[in-house]
Amino acid sequence: MAMDPLDAAMKACGADAFVHYAAGEDADMRYLTRFVMHDAFVFYKKRRLPGTIIVPQMEAERAGRESCAAVITRTQAGLPGIVKKEKDPWKATAQMIAGQTGKTLLVSPTLPAALLRALEEECRVVVDNGTTEKMRAIKTPDEIRLIRTVQKKTEKAMGLGISLIGNATTKKGILYHDGAPLTAEIVRSAMHKQLMDEGCRAVETIISCGEDSAFPHIIGSGPLVPHEPIVIDMFPKDEATGYYADMTRTVSKGKPDPQIAEMYEAVKEAQKIGIKTIRAGVSGADTHNAVVDYFKSRGFESDTRGFIHNLGHGVGLQVHEMPTVGPSGGPLEAGFVVTVEPGLYYPGLGGIRLEDMGAVTAKKFDDFTKFEETLVL
Amino acid sequence: MAMDPLDAAMKACGADAFVHYAAGEDADMRYLTRFVMHDAFVFYKKRRLPGTIIVPQMEAERAGRESCAAVITRTQAGLPGIVKKEKDPWKATAQMIAGQTGKTLLVSPTLPAALLRALEEECRVVVDNGTTEKMRAIKTPDEIRLIRTVQKKTEKAMGLGISLIGNATTKKGILYHDGAPLTAEIVRSAMHKQLMDEGCRAVETIISCGEDSAFPHIIGSGPLVPHEPIVIDMFPKDEATGYYADMTRTVSKGKPDPQIAEMYEAVKEAQKIGIKTIRAGVSGADTHNAVVDYFKSRGFESDTRGFIHNLGHGVGLQVHEMPTVGPSGGPLEAGFVVTVEPGLYYPGLGGIRLEDMGAVTAKKFDDFTKFEETLVL
Incomplete structure (x- = not known):
């Protein structure tokens, strides 16, 4: 040993x-x-x-x-x-x-x-x-089991949030639920309460709609509107074990602007490329750059607009921890648990982000996240 | 200035x-x-x-x-x-x-x-x-206003928790609510969800029943039982401001053992004595010792049993901060926000704790806590 x-x-x-x-x-x-x-x-x-x-x-x-x-x-x-x-x-x-x-x-x-x-x-x-x-940074099989557990609870809460949006009705340009405007706060609170019942604590879950979604750090507030991207990014912690999950989906109630739909398809494909690139020995930088190159081939920049953040980061007892899956990232090792979260952000139009979390193994990325990726509800 | x-x-x-x-x-x-x-x-x-x-x-x-x-x-x-x-x-x-x-x-x-x-x-x-x-440690009037606000929300949650216990029925020696055993977890979760709706985060609220209540750091689990002390100690944080509240009540569904009732009366009186002692210039040690002396006069020790912790502590952006209201405590200053929380603990029998929070002023203890103190529900 x-x-x-x-x-x-x-x-x-x-x-x-x-x-x-x-x-x-x-x-x-x-x-x-x-x-x-x-x-x-x-x-x-x-x-x-x-x-x-x-x-x-x-x-x-x-x-x-x-x-x-x-x-x-x-x-x-x-x-x-x-x-x-x-x-x-x-x-x-x-x-x-x-x-x-x-x-x-x-x-x-x-x-x-x-x-x-x-x-x-x-x-x-x-x-x-x-x-x-x-x-x-290197997780044992026991730790991976604990992280999978909190990821499952997180997917369940994501399902609740998305079903609230999917089942909403539209009146005067905003979404309604149970006769009242459906707000970011209501969706967040419903998800947080369900997570609380599962022993998890979520804070500052992002539910950002429309132009707000173009800024990855706006957490979102007020009524949600149809035909606009809604980014839902949550990172709950299992209180009993201390381990975090991290995932993001983007949805739209009714068809959004065709540019948003095109961005969505590009981000979904970029995530597949990122995931396919990951295995032990490949660097975080190479993984990130594979996604940058793909976005470039589709005409999306990676500067102050477009893909403006790292592709991913380690997750464990902190929601952001080693390793970096970005331009400065070194070799990935088996046992790392990382996110793969490409995004595209255009102020005035909106943002898209899709985030899975999984483990690096000798041969591949073992994706813990099973939740479907569908834009239009 | x-x-x-x-x-x-x-x-x-x-x-x-x-x-x-x-x-x-x-x-x-x-x-x-x-x-x-x-x-x-x-x-x-x-x-x-x-x-x-x-x-x-x-x-x-x-x-x-x-x-x-x-x-x-x-x-x-x-x-x-x-x-x-x-x-x-x-x-x-x-x-x-x-x-x-x-x-x-x-x-x-x-x-x-x-x-x-x-x-x-x-x-x-x-x-x-x-x-x-x-x-x-020395709070401005603005900070005191923020702490009063979170204390009010905390009292509301305490009211909810106590009403769940008060309205419970008894079957086969345990409390029932809505046809199911009323557990510490159910009461805790109901209070935490209400606090969440008020923008507050509570963790590890103590709801300890019977013999568990004799250990101040057991948070409590499982069905609550009648005729036993139930200690409810909560310390939520207002997420928007970062300030904490802290309060404790002890209740019993139905009359408890006469020794518990006697302990309750002694703790209630000890709290009054502690509160009456506090003003700027008096030391935390003298305040603590006034309560120790009173307990002694009633036949309760302050050693490994009886009154086994400090009378209080500062509260603000941390739930435990300066000053100390205990044997090592120096002079209290106007603007300190402190708890006054005498308790008595006897393994095999149970524990009682009553905790208010308020501000030290030039002349007195300005108690923020208005919630009634009644043992038997």
Whole structure:
């Protein structure tokens, strides 16, 4: 078995232990500990040993049940004695960490600056170059199963949102549902509530209609209208596991402008090309550029208009994480979970985006997303 | 007008500028910028000048509308030229920051360690001692208005949860609603959905029943039962403003054990005593100890059983923030928003907690919480 990447990073700089300090919402912390606590806590791992977390007494029992790390309490780590002499909380925490670990520490790049300075008074400290983030990028079969699960729940919510639009009626140029205007807010709220019932939290789901859809970061508000593109982009998090899904569909209630229909066909084909390009060893840059070239062949630019963002990104305990599937993207590796989300955006006309998520394997892109791609409802 | 605390901190160490780097969910960042962005971004403030944020081009327009800080893009801050020579993203960000600020920087205590190290190659760097956190503790009248608003929405959700319990029927020793067992999950979900309709996000609302209620950090699951204490503790965040509320009530469907009723009366009286003690100048420790003394006079300990946590804490852009209303708490100041939440916990029997939230003023505790305190439904 290959050496644990954290052990390798410690060995390279002669560190006795690796240290992280964050709240459990922090993706690295959740990955290392599988424990979520509102307040920040300490994780450390000595070479060739499993990790340990230091938590308050009140959380110790839950941590023992939920965390994959060993658990000791702050009292067991000597904090009560330390704080009698050291009133600065960062220095006290640093002394507690030093007492449990060693003379040379490798610390997380996101360790708080104040804790780094306090640790420097106790030990030699090397700041790590993102080893945990790199470990997170390659998913185990278990992680892939968890991500598929949240993707399935997301597709179900997408189905609900699209059916609300598909079943709407049109009156005075806007969509109606149950006798009231059908707004972006109503569709978003219905999808979010269904996701909540499935244990998922979605925020800022994009439901942007008409000219708004030409701006990928407008989340959309107000009544939806027929014959215009409606971009639905959602990225819920499964609260129990911490893993995200990410998907986008674009629909139109009734036929849209022929230019929109042409853009849709181009984006759908671009997505197929992106997906076909992906396998371990191909770079994120080459994948992105294959899509740029295709768009160019169809007369669509990739500049301030047209295809204006990266083709994709990693998804896991963060909705945006390594790797990059864009101009700066390096080789894709088996186990990466990435999105493939070409889009075309023309201010004054509208935007189209289609986004699937799946895993990179030795031979192909294993697409988790089964949801159909149909523009006109 | 008094000097801006960040200006004072800069002056004290001879810094040209203060720098923070975090995502917009970070409470300090939201306070300084009133801007929420998924990815991390740079805030800096030169002495005697307003703050500035550096954001990607795609976010500049929204930042201009939403942020209280001035906005420049990464391109305007020279990043494209820097990354041509510097491939390490932390070093590139540090060079961009140094180019906009000066020779000596005061940085946030939570600045990422990797960015601190990179900045140290460019400038003299002093790590700040929590100035922003201290500024956040004292709320302006506008902030108090925002916190009152989310507290009102929280009380409405509490009303819904308690009415579900109050209107339940009893069958075979458990509560029923609409023909099915009434569970902690059902009550939680109903409250969370109502809060969602009000633009608030609640997570991990505690609905713990019977023996579970003796452990303040068990969130509760499964069917609720009659004649047992049910602790409901919720702390929703208003998504639009970022401010939290925090409140707790304890109820019982049908009369509980007389010991529980006695504990309830003691906690209710302890809360009154805590509230009466609070005003600017009184310490958090004295307030806490007044409650400890009262419990002692009634025969309830404050050790591993009985009253086992702090009386309260600050609430604002974080649900737990400065000040401490507990044994280590210093003087309370006018403008602090704090909870007053005495509780009694006896494993094998159950727990009681009552929590209000309000503002410290020169003369009293201005309680935002109007919701009644009645044990038996």
